[in-house]
Amino acid sequence: MNVIADLCIVPLGVGVSVSTYVAACERVLVEAGLEVKLHAYGTNIEGEWDTVFAAIRRCHEVVHAMGAPRITTTLKFGTRTDREQHMADKVASVRAKLGDPQS
Numbered sequence: 872m873n874v875i876a877d878l879c880i881v882p883l884g885v886g887v888s889v890s891t892y893v894a895a896c897e898r899v900l901v902e903a904g905l906e907v908k909l910h911a912y913g914t915n916i917e918g919e920w921d922t923v924f925a926a927i928r929r930c931h932e933v934v935h936a937m938g939a940p941r942i943t944t945t946l947k948f949g950t951r952t953d954r955e956q957h958m959a960d961k962v963a964s965v966r967a968k969l970g971d972p973q974s
Contacts, residue, residue, distance in 0.1 A: 872920045875958055876948035879913035880930055882939030892937060897928040903929070908958060913945070917958050920950070 882892045897914065900907045903926040906917040916923055927946070935944055966973060 872950055872951050872952075873955065874918065874920045874923050874948050875936060875956075875961070876923055876927075876938045877913055878916055878927060878930075879944045879945040880934060881945075882934050882937075883941035883943060885937075885939050892902065892934050894939060895933050895937060898932055899929045900926050915958050923948075 880893070880896055882935065885892065893909075893936060897907065898915060903922055904918070905923060905926060910917040914924055916926070917924075926945075928948055929942070
């Protein structure tokens, strides 16, 4: 089953800047072969259910291995069975309704 997820992993106890940890997690997601789109407060992920959730677990493992004693994660995800839909489809649908010529 395909899933689209929005992931925000925040390591705790590592100081104010977390970009090094975010970059490490992004590498994990890309190496897993997932479609990813980084945004200011997280990452959109698209892929097969088992692959997505295995990669999220791997992100936690990698960030802990980097020295983060705690991690808080926010995860939103959705699936569809009525038709195939991708992240780009969802964005294009809204842009079209806004009259965006890039839609």
